[in-house]
Amino acid sequence: MVRERDCDPLISPEKLSDFLLQSKKASSALKIAERCHAGKFRYSGESYIEHPKEVARIIYEEWGIHSEDLICSAFLHDVVEDAKITLDQITNLFGTNVSFIVDGVSQFEAQDITHDKPLDLDKEKEYKKQIDKETLRKIFSWHYVNETVGILKLADRLHNSRTLNSVPAEKRKPKAQETLNAYVPLAEALGMWMVKRELEDLSYEHIDSKEYRDMETSIKGDSRLNEQTMAYISSTIARLLNESLVDAKVSVRINSSYATIQKIRDAVLSGKPNFRISDINDLVNYRITVKSKLECYKVLGILNDFFGKKEKNMDFSRFDEFIADPPTNNYQALQMTINSVGGAVEIAVATEDMEDFNNWGVVSLIRKGEKKLDDYKLKLVFSEDGKVRYLPRNATVIDWLYTVNPQEAASIDSVVIDDKVKLLSYVIPNASLVTVVIPHEERIAPDPILLNYCLPQTKKIIERQMDELADSKLIDLGKKNLRKILQDRGILYLEDLVESGKLKGTTTSTLKNIYRLMGLDQSENEVISWLNDKGITKDKMNVSTIEVEGKDQPHILSALTFLIQSNILLIKHIKNGGSFKLRLLIERLNENEINDLYNKLKSDPRFVNILTC
Structure with missing residues (x-):
């Protein structure tokens, strides 16, 4: 057995190839993987071993996780699936931790719709059986998703998504949809926002290529992305901070295409039908990182003096204090909006540690050597639409509802879990299937007692x-x-x-x-x-109002307007079940006309609760 060794990130080389020269354990895992995958090829035609090698490289070089066991697991993550080596053999050769990670990743394979290498017909049929939702639920019903397993599976899926164009056309869209449904939520649950954004864009490109390309074109054509504009704002911020002796880094981040599509879609669904890309203030985001929290507030004052008081182009209504009061995902930064050429842009200020966590979540903690990661051990919860969400182990029904849809969650009183009705305070078992019980009425907020159970x-x-x-x-x-x-x-x-x-x-x-x-x-x-x-006043506005109620029936609005001998300025027609309420704002009637109209309405049995003024 190759002894387990903790690698000091301070002395680990930057390149995986150099690391393999130092680590006999990792190089041994690579050699075994090469033997197990010999003669296997990916859809692209390259040797299959290039996939686990690239997964290991992503973890080591792109994500900066220099864990020897995780790199070994990356090399070996598909060998059990190919039936070339058993978990017991992996335990004997590389230890229990590596076999645990490999086993966890192998279980994830049960939900994959397509594979990144061709299968014969019998195996293809077998995989189609395995992807059944019930199979995945049974697999995970007895243990949680370990954060290290999640990281490796995301690296695996990221490489497969980057190379999705080499997969047969008929398999791309299902694979991409699977990524959005299962792996994007996993990345979000682990706080790996950089990975989440990349997976979203790589997937949506295959799900709705036209909408994706149209959005890419819209973003590229947005005047806020003009190189001259971005250079001016970046250099202005840098000048202001340099003059105030603040050691800071300024970078520019462009929002992803899928995230932009979702923002517009969410705004329209929330009652803003005319919301456009020009209304998004973080399409272009200027990121400022400093050494300390105190410097964050110092930078805020500097930018406020210049953009707020001098240039007068700061939008104070769009300021967010996410350091003292972070949102639910523990994102931390001070965010402000300025109106530049072409529209609003966002400026965010954070410490280097905050920004690293904002982008990488659990990966950031692992890189820092954090050992207590229980908050990132996750259970899976399935919904009827086939989507899976990853929640902390103590999450209740109300927690799940608020991850699905916070607006609708407030109206729901119960759910069905595995054919049994459960209240919202119920702690959801791992791998449960949850069905929402349709509410009788809409509410803005749920029962306050649930504050104790979430x-x-x-x-x-x-x-x-x-x-x-x-x-x-x-x-x-x-x-x-x-x-x-x-x-x-x-x-x-x-x-x-x-x-x-x-x-x-x-x-x-x-x-x-x-x-x-x-x-x-x-x-x-x-x-x-x-x-x-x-x-x-009645004299100055020169208006009158009529309000009536009744049993809803065809042509009721026409019947009412027929009786009104005045110019109608506004009609409000509210239907509620089998009844209606009509309110009309009209040009002012004199007292005799008002009384005459009231009597006509009162004599018509279709109208009740009549009010005129």
Whole structure:
């Protein structure tokens, strides 16, 4: 048996080839892999041994992990699958740690749809049987995904994704979709964001090549990527920091195509149909790394003085304090936005250690020699759509729901796990299949008691939702209180004046603040003064409002508009089950006209709860 040896990263050579000259154990693993894979070829035509060699190189040179056992495992990760050597033999030759990692990676192979080398027909059929979701669940039901196993499998998948063009065309899209469904979430769970971004782009290129190419073209054509613009901003930041004697590095990062596509898609789904690439402030991101946390705040002050006070092009509404209050993924940086030529760009400031963790997660901790990595031992949880998510061992149902969709999670009361209904505080067993029980109603926030039964990152989101719920209730109360005042002015809601164009220059944010003041029930005079200043009176606005309810039926809107002998400025038609509510803002009617309309509506059985003002 070759003795296990911990390699000191301070003295390890930079190149894997040089490391192999020092490590008899690793060079021995490579020789065995060469013998096991002799005569095997990849789809590209190259010898199969080039794959494990490249996986080992990625781990050692690109990711900077100089673990002798991990490099041995990289060389050997496919030898058991090829039935050339047993796990017991690997244990005898290289120790229990190497055999454990190889075994873990081999089990992952059960979910791979295609392989990176040709198989005969019988083996192809066998692999199709193995990829069944139930098979993978059984494999992982008795142990968690070890972080080292996850790292090796990601290196394996990264190389296969980089060489996906050599795989037969019919296998590329399934393989790419598999990467998005299973391996991108794994990279995210391990905090390996650099790997996550590369896997996303390499995969999506094969899933929707047109959308991917179109986005690449849009990004390349964005004026914020103009070389002159980037050179000016980078050198300006460097000059400011040099003049203030701050030792810093300035780099530029361009957001990936897939991440940009997802940002636009998420914005549209959240109610921003006109959201475009020009609205994304971190398409171009200027990264500043310094030595200490104190220097981060010093840099913030320097940039604020120049871009905020002198140039006046800093957008203070888009500032993020992620050092004192990091988000759920423990990302740390100070982020600010400036409006440059062509649009908004982001500037982020972090220490070197923060930035390394921001990009590499568990890999960063391993490089630093961290031994306590229990938070990165993960369980797998499957959803009905076949996607797998990786969660900490103590994660509950509510944690899983918030990784799937934070907005929908707030409305869900229970799920089905392996055919049994479970509450949200239930700790999900490893390799479970979870099905959501469709909720009866939508909610902004879940039951507050769940704050006691979730992970810290989930707790942050729920607390934010509870703040939103409290604010929503305050705004609703304000609308109710203000409605009595607005009725005398010919309207029921301020939004109707904004949407109809009668109240220009007033934002949604301003209206919410007015409602909040009324909700507090202490500022009625202040709000009335604001209404008068804006000219929101019946005489000046020259409007009237009609609101009716009833049982929903065909042509109900036409029936109502037929009775109105006035120019309609705005129509609000709300359907709820089998009922409706209609609100119309119209040009002002005199008192006799209002009364006449009210009587007509009252005599029509289709309309109830009639209100005119």
